Amino acid sequence: MTADVVPLKRPEGQPSLDPMLGLTAPGMNAVNAVILDRMQSKIPLIPALAGHLISGGGKRLRPMLTLAGAEVVGYNGTRHHKLAAAVEFIHTATLLHDDVVDGSDLRRGKAAANIVFGNPATVLVGDFLFSRAFELMVEDGSLKVLKILSNASAVIAEGEVDQLTAQRQIETSEERYLSIIGAKTAALFAAASRIAAVVAECDERREQALDDYGRNLGIAFQLVDDAIDYDSDASTMGKARGDDFREGKMTLPVILAYARGSEDERKFWQAAIAGHRTDDAALEEATHLIARHDALLATRERARHFASRAIDALSIFPDSAARRAMAEAAEFAVARGY
Amino acid sequence: MTADVVPLKRPEGQPSLDPMLGLTAPGMNAVNAVILDRMQSKIPLIPALAGHLISGGGKRLRPMLTLAGAEVVGYNGTRHHKLAAAVEFIHTATLLHDDVVDGSDLRRGKAAANIVFGNPATVLVGDFLFSRAFELMVEDGSLKVLKILSNASAVIAEGEVDQLTAQRQIETSEERYLSIIGAKTAALFAAASRIAAVVAECDERREQALDDYGRNLGIAFQLVDDAIDYDSDASTMGKARGDDFREGKMTLPVILAYARGSEDERKFWQAAIAGHRTDDAALEEATHLIARHDALLATRERARHFASRAIDALSIFPDSAARRAMAEAAEFAVARGY
Numbered sequence A, B: 001m002t003a004d005v006v007p008l009k010r011p012e013g014q015p016s017l018d019p020m021l022g023l024t025a026p027g028m029n030a031v032n033a034v035i036l037d038r039m040q041s042k043i044p045l046i047p048a049l050a051g052h053l054i055s056g057g058g059k060r061l062r063p064m065l066t067l068a069g070a071e072v073v074g075y076n077g078t079r080h081h082k083l084a085a086a087v088e089f090i091h092t093a094t095l096l097h098d099d100v101v102d103g104s105d106l107r108r109g110k111a112a113a114n115i116v117f118g119n120p121a122t123v124l125v126g127d128f129l130f131s132r133a134f135e136l137m138v139e140d141g142s143l144k145v146l147k148i149l150s151n152a153s154a155v156i157a158e159g160e161v162d163q164l165t166a167q168r169q170i171e172t173s174e175e176r177y178l179s180i181i182g183a184k185t186a187a188l189f190a191a192a193s194r195i196a197a198v199v200a201e202c203d204e205r206r207e208q209a210l211d212d213y214g215r216n217l218g219i220a221f222q223l224v225d226d227a228i229d230y231d232s233d234a235s236t237m238g239k240a241r242g243d244d245f246r247e248g249k250m251t252l253p254v255i256l257a258y259a260r261g262s263e264d265e266r267k268f269w270q271a272a273i274a275g276h277r278t279d280d281a282a283l284e285e286a287t288h289l290i291a292r293h294d295a296l297l298a299t300r301e302r303a304r305h306f307a308s309r310a311i312d313a314l315s316i317f318p319d320s321a322a323r324r325a326m327a328e329a330a331e332f333a334v335a336r337g338y
Helices: A018-038 A045-054 A061-072 A079-102 A113-117 A119-140 A143-166 A174-199 A204-228 A252-260 A263-273 A280-292 A295-316 A321-335 B018-038 B045-054 B061-072 B079-102 B113-117 B119-140 B143-166 B174-199 B204-228 B252-260 B263-273 B280-292 B295-316 B321-335
Strands: none
Touching: A018 A061, A018 A079, A018 A119, A018 A321, A045 A079, A045 A113, A045 A119, A045 B143, A061 A079, A061 A174, A061 A204, A061 A321, A079 A113, A079 A119, A079 A143, A079 A174, A079 B119, A113 A119, A119 A143, A119 B079, A119 B119, A119 B143, A143 A174, A143 B045, A143 B119, A174 A204, A174 A252, A204 A252, A204 A295, A204 A321, A252 A263, A252 A280, A252 A295, A263 A280, A280 A295, A295 A321, B018 B061, B018 B079, B018 B119, B018 B321, B045 B079, B045 B113, B045 B119, B061 B079, B061 B174, B061 B204, B061 B321, B079 B113, B079 B119, B079 B143, B079 B174, B113 B119, B119 B143, B143 B174, B174 B204, B174 B252, B204 B252, B204 B295, B204 B321, B252 B263, B252 B280, B252 B295, B263 B280, B280 B295, B295 B321
8 A cells, every 4th residue: 555655745855757847837738738729629539539548647748858858948939839749649649559559458547548449449549649740740830840750750660569579579688678668768758858959949969969868868767667567666657567577578677587587587487478477476476586686676777877868968058947857857767666 | 253354455435544554654663662662661570561561452542643643733843752652651551550440351352461460560560651651741841741641641530530430320421421431531532632733833723623633533432432342243352342331331322221221121221230230141131222222323323423523623724644544533433343
């Protein structure tokens, strides 16, 4: 039960997303208005299904990156609101398709869209939101933004297919895993941050700095997500713990426990990841082996490395509340769920 | 067996797609080169799956419309090759997602991608091709083209969701059906044609004329597709006859047979479309009732109406081989499978 207790105040010294949330709150109201307006359609099933996920309490981290990026470069316009909504639509479309691909039961603590509305509608509403994202970008009219986000979208799909190919393949390397999460997760974090510099007409160096920040932050977030899936102490982010294990998804905790394991342990992992052992006892065994080899700690240490790179990428910007909030978000990415 | 005989020469007076094929053959070589080049990825499953469908002998009617449109307005450049490839990628993405949505077994006479590669990869490669389509458009750099095709993509998804909502609903009206096929099929035909006028920098009147041609042609094609699914004499277009019936899809032959049917016949349709009667005997009964009420003939007559509107939309262009080929394609849309 203790994992369910939400502290009212953050403990002293514990990094938090709060400064980022505070920094971007006014802008996020505008972004949310665009999201709610543009997910509408004369076909009632579309806003019903999209709203199920969109109103489902996601952090909206990616559009927040666009807003925070705009703050850190001192952009005073409003163009980024529509673009941040486009980023969230792309993300929502990939989540809907992921839920179909993974056959998920839960998303953000409630029944996944595919369970409530079925796979067909979930696929098609994903397509709709993806198209809407491009309509929003076209309305903004920046070919540079369109290029960044259409490329990110293709890279995300490639990363998802690559992840599918690696599924149930115990010999997947850490390099391959980093390449997969760099594509499926970090590419959109990078693009979401970068487009803030584009609308602000920054030079290439600042554009690249925001891209680097977002990309490294995205990798750190995904690493910690993948650790939490095996962490019995962590809050579960609204998805069922052990999902990755049962699906035979090759994430860093498994890769490290397998690399560091004995011959017998490796035999267990081979059977488990191949799908021959996926029951609760096997999950307990997996969790135990991961703990024995400090694989969760090592995964968080890897995350810390990328978070540090994210923070250092911000060093070309002058000190500001925005820069501090973004740096703390990177610290938070590593520490959350602890 | 007679339906399998392919005549070497078309009978005198029988409309054909051949003039359109001849007109666009040189351009289609360039388009095919772009398609083959841009469906590549470092993830081998992507070209394998995309190629399964793309090399599967589709007519590539939609990119052909872009090329024919460019001919009829006298465009001499090459920009439309990339854009025609983008149109085909959007279409291929929707076919891949359709196969998942419908649980199809066959597509273009061979096993559908979802059967060979599974639903997850099929959804994700669809997403990849969709993103690639936008990358191609961004490379071309016309915001007007991007607007037309991003809008068409959103409308297609809306039409597909609407079709899903109407599935197994026997009371679906002809108006609703026309609205569904206008969105799911005709919107891309219209956009594919229209963008030819955009790259040629035609005035709004010519742009609209090509849009009208494509939209009406698309409706005619879909009407005849839907007739062929109940036509035991027709060639089957490589999909299993009776698919629409078994899926409870509301198409015009059913709508008309139901409207014209007796009370007993209506009871049959209610049970069949609700999914209570989907076996071969029920399909035979459905085919028999549709024939009794001349519903296939009526569907083709409706198609003829839209084909005539397509042909008349071309009247603002001077007479040319291109215009004649496009007009004959509209005649062919109505007559094929007869």
